[in-house]
Amino acid sequence: MKILNVDQIRALDESTIKHEPIAPLNLMERASLGFVNWYVDHFPATTSTKIFCGLGNNGGDGLAIARLLMEREYPVEVYVVRYAPRESDDFMHNHRRLKLITEDIKYVEFSRDLPTLRHNEVVIDAILGSGLSRPAEGIVKATIETINRAPATVISVDIASGLYVDQANQPDDVIIEPDHTVSFQLPKLAFVLPKNGKYVGNWHLVDIQLHKRYIDLAPTPYYFTQPREARLLLHKRERYSNKGTFGHALLLAGSFGKMGAAVLSARACLRSGVGLLTVHVPQCGYPILQSSVPEAMCQPDGHQTVLTGTSRISSTPPSEYSTVGIGPGIGKAPETLTMLRELLPTIKKPMVIDADALNLLSENRELYAQIPKHSILTPHPKEFERLTKPWKDDYEKLDLLRDFAKTHKLVVVLKGAYSAVATPDGEVHFNATGNPGLSTGGTGDVLTGVLTALLAQGYDPVEAAVLGVYAHGLAGDVVASQRGPIGMTASDVVDALRWE
Numbered sequence: 001m002k003i004l005n006v007d008q009i010r011a012l013d014e015s016t017i018k019h020e021p022i023a024p025l026n027l028m029e030r031a032s033l034g035f036v037n038w039y040v041d042h043f044p045a046t047t048s049t050k051i052f053c054g055l056g057n058n059g060g061d062g063l064a065i066a067r068l069l070m071e072r073e074y075p076v077e078v079y080v081v082r083y084a085p086r087e088s089d090d091f092m093h094n095h096r097r098l099k100l101i102t103e104d105i106k107y108v109e110f111s112r113d114l115p116t117l118r119h120n121e122v123v124i125d126a127i128l129g130s131g132l133s134r135p136a137e138g139i140v141k142a143t144i145e146t147i148n149r150a151p152a153t154v155i156s157v158d159i160a161s162g163l164y165v166d167q168a169n170q171p172d173d174v175i176i177e178p179d180h181t182v183s184f185q186l187p188k189l190a191f192v193l194p195k196n197g198k199y200v201g202n203w204h205l206v207d208i209q210l211h212k213r214y215i216d217l218a219p220t221p222y223y224f225t226q227p228r229e230a231r232l233l234l235h236k237r238e239r240y241s242n243k244g245t246f247g248h249a250l251l252l253a254g255s256f257g258k259m260g261a262a263v264l265s266a267r268a269c270l271r272s273g274v275g276l277l278t279v280h281v282p283q284c285g286y287p288i289l290q291s292s293v294p295e296a297m298c299q300p301d302g303h304q305t306v307l308t309g310t311s312r313i314s315s316t317p318p319s320e321y322s323t324v325g326i327g328p329g330i331g332k333a334p335e336t337l338t339m340l341r342e343l344l345p346t347i348k349k350p351m352v353i354d355a356d357a358l359n360l361l362s363e364n365r366e367l368y369a370q371i372p373k374h375s376i377l378t379p380h381p382k383e384f385e386r387l388t389k390p391w392k393d394d395y396e397k398l399d400l401l402r403d404f405a406k407t408h409k410l411v412v413v414l415k416g417a418y419s420a421v422a423t424p425d426g427e428v429h430f431n432a433t434g435n436p437g438l439s440t441g442g443t444g445d446v447l448t449g450v451l452t453a454l455l456a457q458g459y460d461p462v463e464a465a466v467l468g469v470y471a472h473g474l475a476g477d478v479v480a481s482q483r484g485p486i487g488m489t490a491s492d493v494v495d496a497l498r499w500e
């Protein structure tokens with residue numbers, strides 16, 4: 001599913017009006033009805049509902065929503081925040097329609113006009129929508145502050161008032177902090193950026209049949225992966241396949257005290273359909289890996305506690321495996337850096353690079369050019385900062401991410417809420433699955449194992465990253481639903497991986 005920018009959203013609106021064709025007022029009615037259907041599904045008709053409307057089309061939506069809820073006998077109060085002398089045409093039209101069914105529309109010009117908001121009521125925020133062009137001030141600001149202080153449940157129409165659709169807010173901007181955002185048809189970039197969490201709440205999309213052809217043709221680097229889209233990437237397993245069909249992966253992982261990372265990664269790799277797996281570990285890890293992951297072959301390093309290289313031990317060079325995954329628990333010993341230095345130029349296929357392998361790279365940036373093109377890197381934000389440089393907000397981080405992936409022709413999975421998969425072409429695919437329970441030790445090692453397995457099976461690296469991140473997050477969601485997010489461990493996530 002595409003994520004469009006604010007100009008495209010406006011043009012999509014116009015394109016729908018022109019091509020369907022539909023009168024703007026009827027499109028507003030359709031959007032408002034979509035919101036109301038969602039609302040009716042979530043809140044009973046006894047819910048005391050206060051709707052705050054601005055003077056533009058977001059406010060127009062609010063007025064239409066008020067009328068539609070009144071028709072359904074919800075106890076509704078309407079507050080129009082009068083911050084400017086002019087209203088939009090569709091606002092005015094809906095204002096007239098609402099006045100036909102109620103005399104009781106309240107106007108907020110000064111703070112004293114604001115009502116007291118209680119915990120057992122719902123506030124619908126229809127003050128400002130995608131038309132936001134400057135920070136909230138004056139009575140708009142005072143209204144937003146009053147709503148944010150209130151114990152009421154808050155639901156924003158389309159987007160929280162004060163939040164920009166696709167550009168950074170300033171730290172002192174006043175923005176609604178909703179419990180839910182009910183938006184129209186397509187997600188907005190602001191919804192998937194981690195720092196905006198409290199300005200978005202739980203977000204939901206209602207389909208208002210905007211012009212499909214416009215959406216299909218609209219150029220955008222940003223996508224939100226829906227479950228259906230991720231599942232389409234899954235390869236079917238042929239009936240007459242054998243373990244050779246699914247590749248032979250080499251995983252370089254572990255060091256003294258960090259063998260758990262190797263075990264988790266290996267187990268995840270095997271649970272993700274790899275045909276054969278060889279794990280290269282320091283000698284101290286040999287009995288650990290052999291006994292805890294009997295399905296994997298184990299190759300001990302020449303060194304007791306850290307990884308130094310495969311060449312003295314094995315006659316099969318890493319380049320002969322279907323793919324190589326490196327990083328979980330390897331530490332940053334000088335010998336391990338030497339190994340990485342020697343390894344990278346020999347690998348001609350995309351590989352998976354994680355954790356301390358990324359840290360070693362960031363401390364030796366001349367190695368970036370040696371990373372096989374289209375390899376998958378899986379940094380968390382701190383690791384990504386080390387690979388690049390600090391950023392001032394999520395939008396700058398996103399630019400850095402796209403730039404880095406494009407410049408080095410890599411697939412970069414920036415982990416976090418809505419993990420972002422950046423492609424060598426400069427696209428970014430935001431992932432829908434996952435929950436805060438995944439912020440626990442070892443889940444990153446699990447992801448490395450998953451991605452290594454997918455590359456070994458011949459998945460295209462971008463598809464592997466999108467599908468792998470989706471499946472990993474989904475496994476986390478399954479665990480969270482069964483035992484709650486707090487007690488979740490990385491081993492649980494491995495066991496919950498499913499491919500169907």
Ligand SMILES: NC(=O)C1=CN([C@@H]2O[C@H](COP(=O)(O)OP(=O)(O)OC[C@H]3O[C@@H](n4cnc5c(N)ncnc54)[C@H](O)[C@@H]3O)[C@@H](O)[C@H]2O)[C@H](O)CC1
Nearest residue numbers: 013028031056057058128129130131132133134135136158
């Ligand atoms: N695209 C769709 O899918 C549909 C969207 N709808 C709704 O329309 C709004 C966008 O409406 P618009 O009139 O363009 O903008 P706003 O209502 O957000 O703002 C009105 C107006 O206010 C001015 N303004 C901007 N910033 C401020 C500020 N900080 N303080 C005061 N005033 C400000 C500016 O001049 C704006 O033009 C969208 O969100 C949906 O809710 C349609 O109803 C249906 C289809």
Ligand SMILES: [K+]
Nearest residue numbers: 125128159161
């Ligand atoms: K709003």
